[in-house]
Amino acid sequence: MGEDQAxxxxxxxxxxxxxxxxxxxxxxxxxxxxWGGVSIACVLTVMIYALGKSSGGNFNPAVSVAxxxxxxxxxxxxxxxxxxQLVGGIAAGLGYLAVFGxxxxxxPTEDHGVWQAGIAEMIYTFMLCFVVLNVAASKKxxxxxxxxxxxxxxxxxxxxxxxxxxxxxxxxxxxxxxIDVSSxxxxxxxxxxxxxxxxxxxALASGAFFVCRPEDFxxxxxxxxxxxxxxxxxGTYMLVLTVGLNVLSGSPAGAxxxxxxxxxxIFALGTCSGxxxxxxxxxxxVWSGRGCCSVEEGAKYIGTQIFAGICAAFSYSALxxxxxxxxxxxxxxxxxxxxxxxxxxxxxxxxxxxxxTVKSPLSEYFGFAIGMCVTVGGCAIGxxxxxxxxxxxxxxISSSHIIGGGGFYPCLIYTVVEVLAGVAAxxxxxxxxxxxxxxxxxxxxxxxxxxxxxxxxxxxx
Numbered sequence: 347m348g349e350d351q352a353x354x355x356x357x358x359x360x361x362x363x364x365x366x367x368x369x370x371x372x373x374x375x376x377x378x379x380x381w382g383g384v385s386i387a388c389v390l391t392v393m394i395y396a397l398g399k400s401s402g403g404n405f406n407p408a409v410s411v412a413x414x415x416x417x418x419x420x421x422x423x424x425x426x427x428x429x430x431q432l433v434g435g436i437a438a439g440l441g442y443l444a445v446f447g448x449x450x451x452x453x454p455t456e457d458h459g460v461w462q463a464g465i466a467e468m469i470y471t472f473m474l475c476f477v478v479l480n481v482a483a484s485k486k487x488x489x490x491x492x493x494x495x496x497x498x499x500x501x502x503x504x505x506x507x508x509x510x511x512x513x514x515x516x517x518x519x520x521x522x523x524x525i526d527v528s529s530x531x532x533x534x535x536x537x538x539x540x541x542x543x544x545x546x547x548x549a550l551a552s553g554a555f556f557v558c559r560p561e562d563f564x565x566x567x568x569x570x571x572x573x574x575x576x577x578x579x580x581g582t583y584m585l586v587l588t589v590g591l592n593v594l595s596g597s598p599a600g601a602x603x604x605x606x607x608x609x610x611x612i613f614a615l616g617t618c619s620g621x622x623x624x625x626x627x628x629x630x631x632v633w634s635g636r637g638c639c640s641v642e643e644g645a646k647y648i649g650t651q652i653f654a655g656i657c658a659a660f661s662y663s664a665l666x667x668x669x670x671x672x673x674x675x676x677x678x679x680x681x682x683x684x685x686x687x688x689x690x691x692x693x694x695x696x697x698x699x700x701x702x703t704v705k706s707p708l709s710e711y712f713g714f715a716i717g718m719c720v721t722v723g724g725c726a727i728g729x730x731x732x733x734x735x736x737x738x739x740x741x742x743i744s745s746s747h748i749i750g751g752g753g754f755y756p757c758l759i760y761t762v763v764e765v766l767a768g769v770a771a772x773x774x775x776x777x778x779x780x781x782x783x784x785x786x787x788x789x790x791x792x793x794x795x796x797x798x799x800x801x802x803x804x805x806x807x
Contacts, residue, residue, distance in 0.1 A: 362434070369389040394499060409475055412555075451536075452536040462665050464540065466591075469587065470504070505588075519540070558576055609713045625761075634772040635783070656741060
């Protein structure tokens with residue numbers, strides 16, 4: 347029976363990896379530029395849901411290595427999984443080569459160097475492995491939710507349209523080797539180079555997981571302020587980096603990619619720091635009262651978020667050969683910007699308060715509900731104000747744009763408007779949901795603490 351179970355696990359990893367790489371090849375060979383990233387994300391999502399109960403649904407040697415480094419998988423299994431995944435990826439590469447009679451070679455995209463491509467691969471492989479560890483392997487989430495497939499799969503939506511513009515977007519050694527072996531006549535060196543960077547990303551994800559989830563390594567350990575601040579840094583960094591890369595590459599699905607990055611990191615870190623990733627959201631939570639986040643902690647969060655936004659902005663500029671962009675579109679008036687940013691930052695903050703800080707929060711769809719606010723705002727007002735909706739995004743964009751000859755002051759105006767929108771969201775929340783302020787229930791809300799401000803899962807409360 348044990349051998350049968352092992353065979354089932356390995357065959358599941360082969361099938362899942364094959365479907366992932368074959369889908370990538372079909373999308374690229376048919377020129378699916380707009381929806382290709384979504385298609386690839388969806389095949390990963392559905393195969394994780396279909397086969398997760400059998401093998402864990404890794405389908406990626408970097409993910410298996412991250413699980414091994416974090417003590418979540420025996421190293422003997424990591425080695426076998428990685429080998430099977432590589433075979434599955436290569437088989438899929440040869441499969442789509444047989445279908446189309448042609449393939450494509452792995453390489454940095456036009457005007458980008460190997461270091462830029464490698465760093466992009468490292469960062470988004472880090473994100474993928476980190477989300478896996480948090481939503482599928484942590485003590486707080488592992489086996490206790492149904493959003494894990496969505497959270498993991500849609501990291502590809504975040505990365506394909508952003509990091510993919512630099513490296514082609516593998517984030518997976520099995521993908522890299524599947525692509526390169528199927529086009530071996532053009533060389534296979536990048537599969538080795540990309541794999542090295544991807545494994546570094548996996549190691550960094552394991553290290554960050556160790557800091558953010560102390561309870562997984564020490565019995566009875568509580569989440570420290572250092573863990574919370576690292577959580578806020580990572581979530582905000584990934585959000586702002588994804589914003590910048592989408593904008594500078596002229597992504598056809600920018601708003602959705604940015605929304606996916608926010609959604610995935612909220613799912614991953616909601617039960618660590620509350621996953622605010624936005625000073626306006628932090629202001630709204632603090633202003634709403636109910637003990638969800640203290641003023642002192644909120645101030646630390648805001649400082650961390652702004653620092654992360656600035657770091658991310660200089661990162662995307664470096665990955666895009668020093669390019670930057672202005673915060674405010676030239677064709678818009680300041681009045682249009684005020685109204686656009688206020689209304690949709692209000693929407694974002696109000697949704698956060700309503701679905702994630704209440705006494706009976708959404709247990710499964712909190713990340714989706716909050717993340718999709720960025721799809722709403724990005725599509726609705728992207729051409730008016732840029733759809734920042736976040737002072738960390740605004741300050742990051744303006745900070746990096748200084749090196750391109752731009753002014754810093756626009757982010758200060760955006761920040762004031764966005765913070766005011768956060769305050770307005772708290773006021774409207776109090777008016778529309780008075781039951782959250784009932785005296786006989788208030789203490790329950792205070793006991794939850796700031797770590798439950800986002801995604802307070804039913805099983806944790």
